[in-house]
Amino acid sequence: MAVMREPAPRPLPTGPLAWMSVYRDLANQPLDTFFRFGAVSDRALLNIGTRRMLLVSHPDDITEVLVNQNRRFRKGRALRLMHRVLGDGLLTSEGDLWRRQRRLAQPAFHRQRVSQYGAAIVELTQTLLAEWEDGVERDVARDMTRLGLSVAGACLFGMEVGHQADVVRTNLTAAMRYGNRTIKALWAPPRWLPSPGRQRYERAAANLDAVVFDIIERRRRAQDSGSPPQDLLGLLMEARDEEGRPMTDQQLRDESMTLLLAGHETSANALSWTFYLLDRHPAAAARLEEELAETLRGHAPTSDDVARLSYLAAVVSESLRLYPPVWLMVRESQLAFQLGGEEYPPGLQVLISPFVVHHDARWHPEPEQFRPERWLNDSARLRPALSYLPFGAGSRLCIGRPFALLEISLVLAAVLSRWRLERAAVAPVGVDPLITLRPRGGPGGRDGLLMTPRRR
Numbered sequence: 001m002a003v004m005r006e007p008a009p010r011p012l013p014t015g016p017l018a019w020m021s022v023y024r025d026l027a028n029q030p031l032d033t034f035f036r037f038g039a040v041s042d043r044a045l046l047n048i049g050t051r052r053m054l055l056v057s058h059p060d061d062i063t064e065v066l067v068n069q070n071r072r073f074r075k076g077r078a079l080r081l082m083h084r085v086l087g088d089g090l091l092t093s094e095g096d097l098w099r100r101q102r103r104l105a106q107p108a109f110h111r112q113r114v115s116q117y118g119a120a121i122v123e124l125t126q127t128l129l130a131e132w133e134d135g136v137e138r139d140v141a142r143d144m145t146r147l148g149l150s151v152a153g154a155c156l157f158g159m160e161v162g163h164q165a166d167v168v169r170t171n172l173t174a175a176m177r178y179g180n181r182t183i184k185a186l187w188a189p190p191r192w193l194p195s196p197g198r199q200r201y202e203r204a205a206a207n208l209d210a211v212v213f214d215i216i217e218r219r220r221r222a223q224d225s226g227s228p229p230q231d232l233l234g235l236l237m238e239a240r241d242e243e244g245r246p247m248t249d250q251q252l253r254d255e256s257m258t259l260l261l262a263g264h265e266t267s268a269n270a271l272s273w274t275f276y277l278l279d280r281h282p283a284a285a286a287r288l289e290e291e292l293a294e295t296l297r298g299h300a301p302t303s304d305d306v307a308r309l310s311y312l313a314a315v316v317s318e319s320l321r322l323y324p325p326v327w328l329m330v331r332e333s334q335l336a337f338q339l340g341g342e343e344y345p346p347g348l349q350v351l352i353s354p355f356v357v358h359h360d361a362r363w364h365p366e367p368e369q370f371r372p373e374r375w376l377n378d379s380a381r382l383r384p385a386l387s388y389l390p391f392g393a394g395s396r397l398c399i400g401r402p403f404a405l406l407e408i409s410l411v412l413a414a415v416l417s418r419w420r421l422e423r424a425a426v427a428p429v430g431v432d433p434l435i436t437l438r439p440r441g442g443p444g445g446r447d448g449l450l451m452t453p454r455r456r
Contacts, residue, residue: 023048030433031327031355038356043339046351053349057360059384061339062352065331066386067394072337076330076349082435084205085175087250089258090399101255104239104247105399108156108232114402117155118303121407124150124162125414126300132419134455140421141272141439141449144411145169148264148271151407156259157215158222158231164211172261173447174204176434212257216249232259259400265436266325267404271411272439272449273323274315275421276429279451281370285420288315289456292417301413303406309413314372316408317380320390322370327355327437329392354389355437363387421451 025033026048034055037044042058056062065073074094086092090101107113128147132138142165150162178201219233236255240246247255278285291311292301306312329352337344359367363383364374374380391398398404415421423429423441430440432447442448 022046031431034328034351034353034356035359038353038360043342051349052347053351054344055351055353055356056339057353057356059357059363059386062357062386062389062393064337064339065350065352066329066389066392066396069337070394070396072335073331073333073350076332076351082175082179084201085172085208086258086261087254089254091258091262093254100241101251102399104236104241105232105255108235109399109403111402114406115303117151117403118301118306118406118410120154121151121410122300122302122414124154125411129415129418132453135452137424137450137452139442139448140275140451141268141442141447142169144268144271145264147411148268148407149260151267152260152263153215154231155403156232156263157219157256158234159215159218161211161215161260167207168211168260168264171204171207172265173434174200175208176436178204180434208257208261209253212253212260215260216252216256262398263400263403267407267411269323269325269436269438270316270320270404270408273437274319274408274412275415275451276423276439276441276449277319277322277370278315278416279421279423284315284370284372285416287311288416289420292413296413296417301410301417303410305413306406306409309409310376311372312409312413314375316405316412317375317388318370318372321358321364321388323431323437324354324358324390325436326390326392327433328353352389357387357389360387418456419453420456421453423449423451425450 022033025036026046037046037055038057042056042061044055044057046053046055056065075092083092088097090098090105093101124147128143128150145168146162146165149165149168150160153159153161178197181197216233219231220237223234223237233252233256236247236252238246278288288311291309295305295308301309331350331352333344333346333348333350335346358364361367364387386393391401391404425441427445429449430445432438432440438447439449440447442450
């Protein structure tokens with residue numbers, strides 16, 4: 001079993017106080033609870049106190065929310081609670097501001113420019129691998145976080161920021177845990193009240209601000225000295241909208257924070273889960289090793305090699321299916337909307353869980369099994385389009401998707417062509433559903449993933 005899941009859904013609670021049971025389950029076991037509701041209905045209404053939420057699990061309905069009727073919705077409460085950290089970057093902004101920022105950032109993610117990042121990604125991966133010792137245990141999740149920050153720094157900001165990995169991971173974790181607790185709470189203190197949790201969140205946000213403002217200042221000094229803007233931050237500094245206006249300092253801060261956090265967190269998690277899955281499935285690992293040996297023939301992988309590594313692409317797709325880094329998307333209806341002929345009101349929180357959809361046997365037979373070959377036949381093209389959405393969909397499809405897929409593919413190829421990663425512990429790795437889906441298999445079962453590299 002790749003993912004632990006109840007063999008059959010428990011009956012949903014009924015009665016006037018049923019919402020209390022639902023609230024407790026969502027707070028303590030959100031993945032299992034969404035599975036239970038998704039198994040009962042493709043449109044499951046959750047009433048928790050005064051909150052009304054609709055869990056939407058059918059690809060047709062998801063298409064309506066994210067594509068066809070997307071202008072009737074805005075981003076949900078979870079991301080708004082993270083506004084102090086993320087600001088009004090591409091992940092959180094709405095309407096005209098989002099469209100303007102998207103247009104400014106889009107050139108940095110064009111296919112040709114993204115492919116140019118390949119050499120830097122492989123070089124930074126090899127720098128990390130030089131630290132590994134045969135048979136010496138590593139926290140692979142922490143290594144991937146540091147690598148992800150180094151890649152984001154080099155490709156997006158034109159500088160090294162990997163040394164800030166522990167600062168970023170610690171404070172991002174603190175911020176996400178605060179966001180999770182606040183979302184789960186039936187009542188949250190007002191923001192002006194200096195509660196201990198709020199103070200910890202503010203400290204975490206200030207520490208992340210310090211990292212980002214240092215990046216902006218360093219890049220601005222380089223730009224002033226004549227360094228051409230080959231990286232995204234440099235391009236954003238020089239970009240102008242239709243009226244000739246550059247980004248303000250606050251906009252640069254918000255976009256840089258979004259790119260720094262989203263640009264490394266999801267890729268680091270995807271890589272960690274893939275190493276874990278390959279260790280659990282030696283036949284798939286052996287087939288991938290054979291493909292890498294035949295294709296690379298001893299040389300370091302390049303962006304051009306990625307298109308020829310079909311089984312590697314299938315492994316990445318299957319890993320993202322089982323453990324989508326963004327496991328829950330929330331939209332709030334601003335206008336009434338219809339799904340399947342039923343009308344729903346404004347103010348409804350609409351939940352879409354890629355984790356639930358990706359484990360639905362209607363679209364993915366034997367959904368708990370790690371089967372990369374499912375992506376190598378026609379069945380993948382015959383499934384509904386949004387039965388698989390690790391990067392979202394519609395106009396809000398992740399702008400960094402091509403970059404993330406290139407990074408994940410090249411890092412896997414560079415690592416697995418030289419090393420095999422083994423997990424000594426017998427106990428399964430747990431899943432930590434923060435805003436992103438992290439592995440919980442570090443020291444003492446905490447955040448992280450302990451594995452032992454073995455040289456080939």
